[in-house]
Amino acid sequence: MSTTVRNIFVSSALPYANGSIHMGHLLEYLQSDIWARFQKLRGHNCIYVCAADAHGTPIMIKARQEKITPEKLIERVSAEQHEDLKAFGVAFDNFHTTHSDENKLIVCRIYDGLCKAGHIYTKTIEQAYDDVEKMFLPDRFIRGICPNQNCKSEDQYGDACEICGVTYTPRDLIDPVSVLSNTKPIWKESVHYFFKLSNFSDKLRKWIKSANLHENVVRKLEEWFDVGLQDWDISRDAPYFGFKIPDTNDKYFYVWLDAPVGYLASFLQLCDRRDDLDFDEYWIAGSDKEAYHFIGKDIVYFHTLFWPAVLAGSGFRQPTSVFAHGFLTINGRKMSKSRGTFIKARTYLDNLNPNYLRYYFAAKLGPSMDDIDMNMDDFIARVNSDLIGKLINIASRCAGFITKSFEGRLADSLDDPTLFAEFTSASEKIADHFEAREYSKAMRKIMALADKANKYIEQKKPWAIAKNEPHSPNIQAICTHGLNMFRILMIYLTPVIPEVAKQAQKLFNEKSWNWKAAGKPLLNHTISEYEPLLTRIDSKQVEHMIEQSK
Numbered sequence: 001m002s003t004t005v006r007n008i009f010v011s012s013a014l015p016y017a018n019g020s021i022h023m024g025h026l027l028e029y030l031q032s033d034i035w036a037r038f039q040k041l042r043g044h045n046c047i048y049v050c051a052a053d054a055h056g057t058p059i060m061i062k063a064r065q066e067k068i069t070p071e072k073l074i075e076r077v078s079a080e081q082h083e084d085l086k087a088f089g090v091a092f093d094n095f096h097t098t099h100s101d102e103n104k105l106i107v108c109r110i111y112d113g114l115c116k117a118g119h120i121y122t123k124t125i126e127q128a129y130d131d132v133e134k135m136f137l138p139d140r141f142i143r144g145i146c147p148n149q150n151c152k153s154e155d156q157y158g159d160a161c162e163i164c165g166v167t168y169t170p171r172d173l174i175d176p177v178s179v180l181s182n183t184k185p186i187w188k189e190s191v192h193y194f195f196k197l198s199n200f201s202d203k204l205r206k207w208i209k210s211a212n213l214h215e216n217v218v219r220k221l222e223e224w225f226d227v228g229l230q231d232w233d234i235s236r237d238a239p240y241f242g243f244k245i246p247d248t249n250d251k252y253f254y255v256w257l258d259a260p261v262g263y264l265a266s267f268l269q270l271c272d273r274r275d276d277l278d279f280d281e282y283w284i285a286g287s288d289k290e291a292y293h294f295i296g297k298d299i300v301y302f303h304t305l306f307w308p309a310v311l312a313g314s315g316f317r318q319p320t321s322v323f324a325h326g327f328l329t330i331n332g333r334k335m336s337k338s339r340g341t342f343i344k345a346r347t348y349l350d351n352l353n354p355n356y357l358r359y360y361f362a363a364k365l366g367p368s369m370d371d372i373d374m375n376m377d378d379f380i381a382r383v384n385s386d387l388i389g390k391l392i393n394i395a396s397r398c399a400g401f402i403t404k405s406f407e408g409r410l411a412d413s414l415d416d417p418t419l420f421a422e423f424t425s426a427s428e429k430i431a432d433h434f435e436a437r438e439y440s441k442a443m444r445k446i447m448a449l450a451d452k453a454n455k456y457i458e459q460k461k462p463w464a465i466a467k468n469e470p471h472s473p474n475i476q477a478i479c480t481h482g483l484n485m486f487r488i489l490m491i492y493l494t495p496v497i498p499e500v501a502k503q504a505q506k507l508f509n510e511k512s513w514n515w516k517a518a519g520k521p522l523l524n525h526t527i528s529e530y531e532p533l534l535t536r537i538d539s540k541q542v543e544h545m546i547e548q549s550k
Helices: 023-041 057-066 070-087 101-116 197-211 215-227 255-273 279-283 297-313 345-349 354-364 376-405 417-425 427-435 439-460 462-468 473-493 498-507 515-519 539-548
Strands: 007-012 045-052 094-097 120-130 142-145 174-178 186-195 235-237 251-253 290-296 321-325 328-330 372-374
Touching: 007 023, 007 255, 023 045, 023 290, 023 321, 023 328, 023 345, 023 354, 023 427, 045 070, 045 255, 057 070, 070 094, 070 345, 094 101, 094 255, 101 120, 101 255, 101 297, 120 174, 186 235, 186 251, 186 297, 197 215, 197 297, 215 297, 215 321, 251 255, 255 279, 255 297, 290 297, 297 321, 345 354, 345 539, 354 372, 354 376, 354 439, 354 498, 372 376, 376 439, 376 462, 376 473, 376 498, 376 539, 417 427, 417 439, 417 473, 417 515, 427 439, 427 515, 439 473, 462 473, 473 498, 473 515
Parallel strands: 007 045, 007 290, 045 094, 290 321, 328 372
Antiparallel strands: 120 186, 142 174, 235 251
16 A cells, blocks of 8 residues: 555535435435545545535526525525435535635636636627527527437437437527427527637647546547537526626626536635645646546536636646546436436435445446446345345344453454455455445455355354353454454445444444554454444335335
8 A cells, every 4th residue: 555645636516506416416426425535544635525506597597486586595405405415424525506706706717817818709699599588598498309410319408418428509409499488499699708629629638648537438538529629608698697707797607617616616615714725736737636526427528628628728727537427227217206216315315224325336336437227126135135144244243242251352363364364455456446436346345255254254153152152262262353354344345334334433442444454453452232233124115215206
């Protein structure tokens, strides 16, 4: 293990502040939280931030429907979202909002830098206009058929196809319809502000090579480069909820410009509270700190083309890399309210332990953009088999003997040092898997070790010895060894099931763990009385959750 302490910035894509967190969102937040927790467990300085994505027409319209201000809507929804994420163990160092002084400051600083460098220009465009609602329509308020001749998927947004990933303008969409009035939009002229993305082709290619992006992302980027980079419209017309572009009366920054800036704004707010963090050290061009964004594959274009170009053009550093994941399906199909598989985070929490989902997602996740399927039967079986039948079973089989017959005292030596060494020697391989976001490989390795621990206990049969010699030193030795194997596994699993790890720390009367702690056995030490760490999932719990989601 390297002794070099890394300084790492990590962000998750911002939840849009007009609805509840659901299972699809959780895939990303748990993936990024596990990675940030792992880095901290390894002893690195890792800062993990997020914020409410709080601007745009959808916010404005929903607030109008509820007869409240957009600010009130953001405050309520973002608080609910943050509470749900915290309940799943997502431990941001800071959770802010894009509707903030910090975000406005940085957005204007970026815009000013782009203007001075000659990367912003204006031109008159034709824009979709809802003549019934008397407003220009944002791209996502227009739906129609994807214009990609190789796709032509129906019911797609006006800016990008969720099926093939291609981006376009609403004018390109086939048979467009306003989602507000269900009428065909008309087209009106308006002066808009554009970012010269076309200026950055060479710089972006150089960044892509250095960013070590996943091969799936690189292939998609090459497709976009082959088509040619299109300059990006960064403005929207009033009425609009967001930041007004300086020196204009009715033009606002497009939400997709100020949303990623929210990563920096959340970090800036944290820097203002902490003396050990300096914003410029992390985000000014030339920084030697690491910066990573976790995102869904639907926003790869924005994060691997627009965002690094905007940063480079305004004097900021580019991210070290961008990690994209696939979508979540449930029982092999897209989430659906009618089938009860559009499951909100709060509905899950009302029925099941969040550690189950954290482990299940970890057992399925890798570094690619492949979609993840959550089969409910597999979910129940895997959690009950792996977490309860394998992992927790080790502690429940051994701890009682130590507390009842040996006053909670562990033996002063290991019964099988060779087996213990096999567990500790797996440390770096498991760490490599976590680092590479190969969580599924890490979980398989950990559960293979759990199988070996259970086999050891089964062969030694401390319960059989206890029938005749309840205070035999052999029982203490066997159970001490079993508990030490369990402790190592729990240290490895701390990023994945942190609340269970905290309970395990209480069992072992330890205040905290770091990754290195797995290399040293816990001997001649008093443990607490064992309390059940997890219980099995009953299929009725899952059935009830699905019914509640319909």
